[in-house]
Amino acid sequence: MKKLKTDFLIIGGGISGSSLAYLLAKLGFDVTIAEKKSKIGYPHHCSGILGLEAISELVHFDEDWVLSEINWARFISPRGISLEIRKPLAKVVDRESMDRDTWEMALSEGAKGLLSSPFKGFLSRDEARVGRSSIHFEALIGADGTLSKVSELIGFEKLPFELGIQRLLRGRPGNGYIVKIIRGSKFTWLQPWREGRKAGALGDPKDNLLLWTYSISDERSRGYEGGLLPAKTRRRFHKGKVALIGDAAGQIKPISRGGVLLASRAARILAESVSRREDIERAFRRYESKWWRINGREIILGRSIRIYLDLLSPSKIDKIFSLLKEDEDLLEREFEVDRQTALLLALPAVKILKLATEDIAAGASAIAEMIKYIVR
């Protein structure tokens, strides 16, 4: 077995692993990044919808990745009540190019990239088996996605997950984003994509997601893709010399389930925390508490909204849409792709109370979830 040595061993060459590898290599650390696949960014599965804040927090952004702009959005309730927002909201980027270029940038900063190199387990507290090598590390980062093997081997619980499926369609891309609520917080969407559009659906793996995608568009498909998303954010991101980042840590926006913003932000916070070159466990504690300080309100409130929606019947969701329609101007002003709870916080208190008491039992469950998350 080949023996290697590194300061930071990063498992996973997705956007979170490569962004972190780039930042750490730039700080002068010896970084090794191991990816199990032979090609970065492929096969990709993401919709590539990035809000303007997410774009500004990427470690690097290239206009060449942009496939389309999203200048309006329409949200449709289960029985057809629609809310419309007209303003620049997001860009659709080619995730394949974004992930590949970010990996290349990490390597050009001096990180060692190992392709076709799956993490297989720990040989000791500071040594891991990767492919056919044993790698000694000062710290190991699990950036290995929703089904993270790293998190499992440090004894963390498996994250519940959802499935996203997308049909690639022919036709004119346009510049709008349409979301149709199917049930609770589960939805299907239509978006611009390269030389056409994508119809996507997101839900429980047991749901008939492919069928859902036909409820938003009956255009002919020219291909399919899919991927898993964590259904929950972990409360803890580290144990001993190991930390988690990105989907492995469940760093996903609870309502839309976009992960790129929170993963990029995590990479920056983690890199800044270790830049002080103190004890690694202390640095990881700082990373976790700072990430929660910045994102906690959005995660906890967003998760509670999701629990609430999941308990509502379709007709109650229609009612919520009718209530929000009374404030469509406010919706247009306050809605942000990257801060999805901002709208709720901008609503008058009476309206929030009206929304929350639409279903008392669901409201109580959402509040219980909020408390559980805060005190854990």
Ligand SMILES: Cc1cc2nc3c(=O)[nH]c(=O)nc-3n(C[C@H](O)[C@H](O)[C@H](O)COP(=O)(O)OP(=O)(O)OC[C@H]3O[C@@H](n4cnc5c(N)ncnc54)[C@H](O)[C@@H]3O)c2cc1C
């Ligand atoms: C259908 C769908 C649509 C989405 N749309 C959006 C969107 O529009 N906007 C948005 O912001 N987010 C979106 N997301 C979420 C986003 O794609 C993820 O949050 C983001 O890609 C997470 O990046 P990551 O690097 O943490 O994980 P990943 O991209 O999953 O990368 C993990 C990497 O680790 C590798 N790996 C796994 N196990 C091992 C191992 N044992 N050894 C070595 N390597 C390993 C994998 O091969 C992979 O390359 C979507 C997700 C899905 C499924």
